């Protein structure tokens with residue numbers, strides 16, 4: 001079965017004032033993928049993510065999101081919506097809600113409105129109980145069942161980020177966006193959370209085996225190459241370093257996608273052996289992060305070819 | 318060493334000690350004054366004070382009321398309604414300013430300016446604009462506390478990280494829900510803090526106004542009894558006023574802990 | 585060494601003589617009111633130097649140092665009650681309560697209200713009976729309320745049927761001028777009486793204190809104990825002397841207007857014309873004879889009985905103060921014309 005697309009970015013360009021930041025970004029993400037986005041600091045990763053969330057629309061180009069329960073339909077992003085979840089590095093949680101309330105918050109906002117909660121209070125209470133129960137289940141899934149009644153200020157950074165992931169997941173978003181979600185965490189905590197994401201990827205694989213729609217599609221920004229290769233099944237490099245002169249620009253036109261390849265797939269319990277992708281890491285360093293490199297922008301976009309080869313290799317079900 | 322904590326026993330002992338010291342100092346002062354003039358009423362002795370207290374709490378022959386009860390009722394009602402309208406107005410204005418840039422641009426300059434004027438200086442203006450009845454007290458307190466509170470609300474709204482708003486939108490919030498379920502929740506504890514700080518000034522305006530135009534209330538009684546040199550009534554009234562303010566502050570702290578438990582936990 | 589001792593002794597002796605030569609300081613607290621502002625004008629004209637340690641011509645004449653303390657009326661009373669001033673400008677009614685804790689002597693009568701306290705009503709009220717059920721606003725337990733009650737009594741009305749509501753006279757006058765709702769009657773004193781009548785031509789005076797002349801008396805009261813101090817009596821005489829000296833300036837056609845303007849300057853923003861009216865309504869006891877006549881009159885005894893009774897009834901005083909008359913009499917409040925006479929005798 002062909003994987004349907006979850007996100008399509010077409011000809012997206014953006015800038016601040018006269019300063020160009022993103023140039024003609026093209027990207028297509030398939031349902032069930034964990035795509036890691038890497039790039040030099042300041043190249044526009046967060047800007048791209050904001051364009052996808054819809055809080056800051058791009059100057060040019062469109063972002064199309066494909067969402068739905070069984071049948072995916074696409075719509076062009078014009079603002080933030082409930083089909084895209086976001087986990088920020090900071091301020092991920094509402095400080096005035098406990099962990100479980102934070103997770104249930106989306107259910108409340110999505111399924112009820114203020115007048116319902118005020119004027120149909122008894123009914124709302126019943127509904128609320130269901131929400132909290134469901135939220136507790138999600139907390140359990142990220143391993144925080146016991147922290148349900150803690151406020152964000154009472155939790156560690158790692159716990160907060162897990163709650164934030166649960167908070168986003170409960171909405172069953174078509175696309176989960178994460179902007180350096182583990183950037184502020186220590187190594188051990190980071191590793192745990194990476195395993196958690198890998199666990200979610202396993203759920204995708206299980207669904208695919210059953211011929212169902214994969215539940216989680218993630219687009220994760222990170223400045224850690226190892227993390228990108230370890231967590232993602234595909235790594236996309238965004239960079240302002242490419243041969244824009246050859247392409248006919250007098251001034252640097254901004255960052256664009258210069259790297260797009262599949263990445264090794266790990267299972268949560270596998271030993272974390274980063275040496276196996278040392279070569280790929282060096283390649284990314286050279287293509288994406290090296291200010292002196294000037295490769296044609298299409299040169300390292302191998303992902304779709306690789307996917308083709310992989311499908312041919314796979315026996316038809 | 319600076320900043321060293323002390324044992325709880327010491328806390329309590331020192332606290333009681335300070336109060337005792339105050340009482341002793343007063344007793345000495347009063348005794349000295351009475352040695353000079355046995356009939357003195359300005360620094361009443363303890364027995365004179367108890368007379369004064371009796372006078373304040375007993376049913377008065379002429380008015381058929383207990384002074385403290387009548388005054389406390391009048392003053393607290395005025396204060397309540399004044400603060401109530403002040404808070405309601407400031408929430409509305411502060412929220413609008415925090416949410417809409419054009420309201421912000423329109424209202425910020427006058428508000429910042431008004432917040433700097435001590436309303437006591439506006440007393441005369443309020444007499445002229447709001448009359449001298451009960452509405453005057455309410456208007457005065459409301460307008461007195463409004464600029465500062467509105468600024469507090471506005472700044473608190475501005476302080477809410479944009480990420481939280483975006484996040485709420487991705488969770489399916491409507492604009493109204495952003496205000497009601499995100500911004501308001503954020504603002505409430507800070508607003509209560511600000512109210513706690515504004516109760517003092519509000520009392521100042523109220524007492525000052527009652528001194529001038531009141532016919533019942535703490536300010537009225539204190540001025541009248543002061544003119545009659547009945548300091549034995551004035552001092553207990555001042556103590557009651559202190560307790561009154563203390564009680565309000567305590568109640569507000571409890572309210573804050575109730576509506577915003579997260580805030581106390583070191584947000 | 586010897587020289588140092590001699591020097592020290594000399595210095596001490598010098599200090600001693602300087603100290604001895606310095607006249608004793610007595611303080612007088614006053615608030616802005618036509619006949620009391622006289623003391624402020626005395627300071628401006630150099631008759632008195634209100635600062636402690638400096639002497640005006642009258643202070644030199646009597647060998648006392650008068651310190652003037654200006655404050656609002658209420659704080660003046662409190663200052664006197666707390667013993668922070670030796671003498672105070674006060675009315676014959678307000679002094680009663682203070683005299684219970686600090687016996688005093690009325691050393692000088694400066695003026696009497698003769699229309700300066702008035703009940704001003706809107707055109708809706710033609711007769712005193714119309715006031716029933718309406719709120720009459722003014723400063724409670726003050727001469728305003730006294731004036732109100734006394735006039736009702738004269739008109740044969742029962743004060744119990746009328747409601748007198750407390751309000752600062754300034755605020756009441758302002759509210760009346762604004763025609764605020766439910767404002768039909770106020771009892772205030774000058775300058776608010778003239779001011780209100782000027783601003784609202786549709787208002788009129790229902791009654792005023794001219795019906796009770798010599799009952800509301802503005803005076804200077806000195807505490808008994810201060811009077812007994814050395815030079816205390818000279819101070820009392822000096823105060824009276826200064827007051828009459830100023831009255832002479834007012835009687836003199838060449839200085840009259842200047843003095844009037846000076847008197848009215850801080851009192852209110854009334855013009856010269858109105859100030860002339862003010863001093864009519866606040867009738868000065870301009871000469872020693874007038875004041876002595878008042879102090880010796882049987883009428884004053886009668887008045888004080890009425891005032892005391894009113895104060896007792898209104899619970900302004902906790903117990904009845906003893907009011908006595910004439911030199912050598914004893915009581916909480918003594919009206920003693922001796923110092924007025926002394927001032928008159930030493931021109």
Ligand SMILES: Nc1ncnc2c1ncn2[C@@H]1O[C@H](COP(=O)(O)OP(=O)(O)OP(=O)(O)O)[C@@H](O)[C@H]1O
Pocket residue numbers: 016021039040041042043044045046047048223
């Ligand atoms: N609001 C803004 N106004 C002006 N310039 C901006 C704004 N936001 C971002 N930029 C600029 O756009 C560029 C891209 O910013 P962005 O935050 O997307 O980078 P990034 O790739 O996420 O960097 P990092 O890895 O450090 O997070 C930067 O050069 C930044 O200075």
Ligand SMILES: [Mg+2]
Pocket residue numbers: 045046047179
């Ligand atoms: Mg970023």
